[in-house]
Amino acid sequence: MSDIELQAAAFRKLVDHLQQRTDVQNIDLMDLAGFCRNCLSKWYAEAAADQGIEMSRDDARERVYGMPYDEWKQRHQTPRSTD
16 A cells, blocks of 8 residues: 555545544634644645646535535534633
8 A cells, every 4th residue: 555545544534533523623623733624625625726626615625524514514513612
């Protein structure tokens, strides 16, 4: 297995993990890790563009979120606490 295939497999596991862990909010990811699902979808779209593949921001988000972004926000996004 090539290094690229291993990286792709690890990325798929990360995306699957984030799709399963809907309790983890993007703002918490950003605060703790410096990136979130939106960052991953932006990087995904940029990688597609680098390969000459046209991909909208919404299409990239749907691949990372596993559903349309607005649907994910409605189902899973919670207000940020002000503690």
